[in-house]
Amino acid sequence: MLFRNFRRNAIGALLSLSLLATVGCGDTVTEQRCTSESQELCEARPLNSTVFITPQQALEYRDAGALVLDARSLEKYEAGHIPGAVHTLGGKEFQDELGLVIPDLVALTETARNLGINNDQKIVVYGDNISSNTGRLFWTLEYLGHGDVYFVIEGYETILAETGEEPATEATVPEKGDFVVALRDSVWASAEEVKEAAEGTKPAILIDTRREGEWYGDEDRGDPRQGAIPNASWYYWENVYDETTGKLRPKDELRAEFESLGLFEEDTLIIPYCQTGVRSTIVYAVFRWLGHNNVKNYDGSWAEWSRDNDLPIVDHEPEASEPTE
Known part of the structure; x- marks a missing residue:
């Protein structure tokens, strides 16, 4: 049984029927894919084609008003971060106990807004130099419907080295955002x-x-x-x-x-x-x-x-190395 999709669709259907779950700013859940009564806001924003930006571009975007999200551990963030950056859990705040995006649109919207995410504001994400958590945060925000997310794949240490930016240690507390989740299937x-x-x-x-x-x-x-x-x-x-x-x-x-x-x-x-x-x-x-x-x-x-026995798996055998004389 494909339990994940059943759970996702079932919860979405219940939300659609209730029309009662308020998420703030006058928005209510009106359909499975979105948390707004506005048809315009219920459409995922077009994806940018840039994807990766340089450390210098990241600071330029920040100075022009972009929201900067740090995907590293809290310990690393507190030791030093890009000034103005908001600490995140690298996308984990949007995941359930199995590590999948939670199917609760109201919770997703509330979480995004608590990070300071807005509909019409660029987002810059960075993390460690080789960081899958940063990728997870990037993809999650695109899946939730934001189209203006930019990924500094080089990471925090490279940003400092290439820009000369002085790190901050005081945590940034964001103002609550107005982001509306519109899932991008x-x-x-x-x-x-x-x-x-x-x-x-x-x-x-x-x-x-x-x-x-x-x-x-x-x-x-x-x-x-x-x-x-x-x-x-x-x-x-x-x-x-x-x-x-x-x-x-x-x-x-x-x-x-x-x-x-x-x-x-x-x-x-x-x-x-x-x-x-x-x-x-x-x-x-x-x-x-x-x-x-x-x-x-x-x-x-x-x-x-691996948890659905109706789904097939295959066992691969490592290629045998050629014998040496």
């Missing part, structure tokens, strides 16, 4: 469509972004089943970074690599996944940056897939 992959892709009945490219041990089923993350989703290809998420510099590899280099591996086809749906849809968001963001317009993150990922 075009970036959210369901278990049903992943199952269709796994069975070959839906044209799609599945990308497993986990560690090699997880892909082969040797690393136990506490799930009831180990292995991989059938018909998926393995590409470790950290491979998008340069091993020497830790920075994102050049655009043309990454695209050429994905094409050579058969992972980049213009008109084919791309679905990356991992354990709980966190590491896979880096690959999601990279494909968006490369100009692919049909990429979805599988939010449920292995945490959901």
Whole structure:
């Protein structure tokens, strides 16, 4: 049974029927996909095509009024952060106990507003230099319907080094925002469509972004089943970074690599996944940056897939090395 989607739809339907849950600023839940009575606000804002910005651009956006969100740990934030940045849990504040986006639109809206998120304000997200949490926060905000989110993939230390910005230690307390959640299903992959892709009945490219041990089923993350989703290809998420510099590899280099591996086809749906849809968001963001317009993150990922015995799995065997003389 695809319990995650049942739960998501059931709660959405209850919210739609009630029409009673007030979320502030005069907005009420009127349909499953949105938390406003305004038809205009109930449409996800168009996605920007920029995706990644430089450290210098991040400060320019901040100075022009953008909201800056820090996806690092609270300990690191308190030790020093970009002045004006608001601390977040790296997207975890929007997740349920299994690590998936909660299906409660009112709670999602309230959480976003408490971070200071507004409908018509740019958002800049940053974290550690190689940080899947920052990717998760970036993808979550796009899924919730915001279209003006920008990702500083280089990370906090690089921002300081390249801009000379002096860190702040006093926490930024944001004013409550007015953001209205309007779920963008075009970036959210369901278990049903992943199952269709796994069975070959839906044209799609599945990308497993986990560690090699997880892909082969040797690393136990506490799930009831180990292995991989059938018909998926393995590409470790950290491979998008340069091993020497830790920075994102050049655009043309990454695209050429994905094409050579058969992972980049213009008109084919791309679905990356991992354990709980966190590491896979880096690959999601990279494909968006490369100009692919049909990429979805599988939010449920292995945490959901492994718990549904009706969903198929495959056990991969490591390639045997050639004997040496």
